[in-house]
Amino acid sequence: MKISLIGTTNRNYGGDAYENMIAEVLSKEFDVKFISTGVKIKNKFKYLEAPFILWRIFKTSRKKEFDVIIRNFTTSLCLNKKPVKNIAIIHHIDNSTQFFIIGIIRFFLEKIIFCNIKKCDIVVTISKCWENYFKQKGYKNIYRIYNAFNLDDFKFTIEEIELLKKKYNLTEKPIVYIGNCQKAKGVLESYNILKDLDVHLVTSGKPRIKISARNLELNYRDYLLLLRSSSVVVAMSKFKEGWNRTVHEAMLCKTPVIGSGTGGMRTHSQTHLSTFTKRHIRGHAKIIKKYSGNSRSQKFLLVSFFPPKIYVQLSNFKNIIMNKIKLLLNPEIKKDIKLIKETLRREGIKI
Structure with missing residues (x-):
C-alpha cells in the first residue's frame, strides 16, 4: 500500500x-x-x-x-x-x-x-x-x-549539561531560552523586555528574524540539553498555537516555562498551573516583573515544571x-x- x-x-x-x-x-x-x-x-x-x-x-x-x-x-x-x-x-x-x-x-x-x-x-x-x-x-x-515523545531522550547527566554550557560559552550567568528564532514566536518582544537582565538570552533554529540574542542551530540532543540547562523557558507566541512542542519539551526537561498561553498552548497550563509553587515564582520574579510591567506585552501565564501527562x-x-x-x-x-x-x-x- x-x-x-x-x-x-x-x-x-x-x-x-x-x-x-x-x-x-x-x-x-x-x-x-x-x-x-x-x-x-x-x-x-x-x-x-x-x-x-x-x-x-x-x-x-x-x-x-x-x-x-x-x-x-x-x-x-x-x-x-x-x-x-x-x-x-x-x-x-x-x-x-x-x-x-x-x-x-x-x-x-x-x-x-x-x-x-x-x-x-x-x-x-x-x-x-x-x-x-x-x-x-x-x-x-x-x-x-497528542504529540509523542521518547522519554529516554529526556535523561541527562550533569557532565552533558556542563559540556554543552562550555561548548557554547553559556557559563557564569543563568540561561533564559526565549524560543525558536522567528517573529511569530514573540522572540523580538521577549528580547526587548528582558535584554537588560544579566542572563544569557538564547534562541535556536534557523534565524528568521535578526535580534541580538544568541542564536544556536543545534541537533536535537543539544537542543534538549539547552532546554535542560535553562533556568526558564519563555514562550510568548503571538499566534494561536496548535500545541507548542517546545513548551512540552521544556516541561519534560523539568524546566519552568512562562508562556502566552495562546491556542493549544493553554492545554499545558490548565493541567499544571496550580503546581507552580511560590518558590518557583520567587525564583523568576525579575522576569515576571518585566512582563507584568510592560504595557505592550501580552498577558502571560505560568506553566509548571512537572512533567505533563498530556502526551x-x-x-x-x-x-x-x-x-x-x-x-x-x-x-x-x-x-x-x-x-x-x-x-x-x-x-x-x-x-
Whole structure:
C-alpha cells in the first residue's frame, strides 16, 4: 500500500516534527513518500513563488498512485478524488502574523480549505483546543492525537549539561531560552523586555528574524540539553498555537516555562498551573516583573515544571497511527469491533 505525506516545509520541529514521526511510523509497514510543495526560494523574493506553490498543491491532487494522502492545513486546498483516502492534520489556524497581502490571500483560500476538510476521511488535531474548534463547527471524524515523545531522550547527566554550557560559552550567568528564532514566536518582544537582565538570552533554529540574542542551530540532543540547562523557558507566541512542542519539551526537561498561553498552548497550563509553587515564582520574579510591567506585552501565564501527562509515548503513538490507518482502509473492522462491544454489553460484561 502506498501513502504520501504532502507538506510545505522540510524542517524538523513544530508541526513538521509531528508529521515526520508519522512518516517514520508508517514506513515500517507501508510504502511512504514525502512530497514538498513549499518555497524553493529562501530570500526576500519567496512570496513571489506563491502561484507555483498553489500549482504544486494542485498537481498532488491529480496523483492516483497512492492509497492514502496525508495533508496539513495549507495543502488541503486540493484533495484527491476517490478511491484515494484523504487525511488532514491540523496544527493551528491563524494568519495574524502573516505579511499583510499574504494574510488577505490566505483568508479567501481558507474558505476552500475548510470546505475540503469536511470532505476528509479523517481529521487529526493535536490538542483539545482545536478538536473543540472543529467539533463546534459541526465537523465529523475528528480525532485528537497528542504529540509523542521518547522519554529516554529526556535523561541527562550533569557532565552533558556542563559540556554543552562550555561548548557554547553559556557559563557564569543563568540561561533564559526565549524560543525558536522567528517573529511569530514573540522572540523580538521577549528580547526587548528582558535584554537588560544579566542572563544569557538564547534562541535556536534557523534565524528568521535578526535580534541580538544568541542564536544556536543545534541537533536535537543539544537542543534538549539547552532546554535542560535553562533556568526558564519563555514562550510568548503571538499566534494561536496548535500545541507548542517546545513548551512540552521544556516541561519534560523539568524546566519552568512562562508562556502566552495562546491556542493549544493553554492545554499545558490548565493541567499544571496550580503546581507552580511560590518558590518557583520567587525564583523568576525579575522576569515576571518585566512582563507584568510592560504595557505592550501580552498577558502571560505560568506553566509548571512537572512533567505533563498530556502526551503520547512513542510506542503508543505508533499503535494509534497504525490503527487509524488500518480502520480507514478496512471499514469492516470498525463494524466488527462495534458488534463485539454491543454483544459484550448485552452479556453484562463491562468494557
